[in-house]
Amino acid sequence: MKNALITGITGQDGSYLAELLLEKDYNVYGLMRRKSVVDYGNVDHIKDKIHFIYADMTDPISLITAMKISQADEIYNLAAQSFVATSWEQPLATADIDALGVTNMLEAIRIVKPEAHFYQASTSEMFGLVQAIPQCESTPFYPRSPYGVAKLYGHWITKNYRESYNMFACSGILFNHESERRGKEFVTRKITDAVARIKFGLLDHVELGNLESKRDWGHSKDYVNAMWLMLQQHSPDDYVIATNETRTVREFVETAFGHAGIDVEWSGEGINEIGINKSTGKVIVKVNPAFFRPAEVDILLGNPAKAESCLGWKREISFSDLVDRMVKNDLSLVKKEIDFMKL
DSSP: OOOOEEEETHHHHHHHHHHHHHHOEEEEEEEEEEOOOOOGGGGGGGGGSSEEEEETTOOOHHHHHHHHHOOOSSEEOOOOOHHHHHHHHHHHHHHHIIIHHHHHHHHHHHHOTTTTTTEEEEEEGOOOOOSSSSBBBBBBOOOOOOHHHHHHHHHHHHHHHHHOOEEEEEEEEEEOEOTTTTTTHHHHHHHHHHHHHHHHTTTOOOOEEEEEEEEEEHHHHHHHHHHHTTTTTTSSSOOOOOOSOEEEEHHHHHHHHHTTOEEEEEOOOGGGGEEETTTTTOOOEEEEEGGGGGGGGOOOOOOOHHHHTTTTTOOOOOOOHHHHHHHHHHHHHHHHHHHHHHH
16 A cells, blocks of 8 residues: 655645545545644545644644655645735745745655655646746746745746656646635635525625636546646656636636526626626626736636646546536535525
């Protein structure tokens, strides 16, 4: 049996990855930050199958200890301050976790078990002000947020340790990937949660930022499979993981409401734009300039040809199916809330 150590195990990707590795008969270890109240997040349903270790990405000694305890053959670094908007409010904390934290983890591996295989969760946000469309592994980076800048450091330090110490260290440059387990602070889940609440009459409308931002959206479950495949190769490398399809936030909104049986028509433009329920004439979407980024990333579109060719990876869950799963999940959750309030 292989031993795997997952940082950020309670998050969206960490939970799907933990399920995948357990299915493959791994011993799964997960890092958790010590809190006054234990929160297993998305792995609550499998917590009895996971070995939890208290550690912190900003504390190198705790990471060395985690490596000694787990004796991990594979390390998946998914821990991050991953909300782009927060990175402008907390740029130093974002850098400590998303940049220096990667170095701390690589050093812990180098000291304890340098032959282990390491995966770094890089991001399409590193492309930022895109220099080519679509983006691939050789496209120049131009991050447009403290989050993107910090992640770029993590990406390059991973490559540096690979070349300096001959470590099996690789990065997955993952484009936007969502799921039913995505946090509500992210725009996709904010939309599907609002759709469910509007459907059940618990909310009048949802306020969003730039409806014209274009993103390449896939499902997290597909993307964690790519992470695992990267660490099974004979030699380490970096790969873009994407769908090679791009859609606007507006299209995500329309698709989400459509899966809930609501058609949206648009009126106005820019910050004065609204979305209207065709059946009732009520405003259900409003554009709020407060949700615009200080430096916008207009379009992200990834070319996964290398991953498809070298890893044998391909996306299984379509955009429409992704949105449908998220909407159905939130409709179910809101229905449970309503039923509970009736008790």
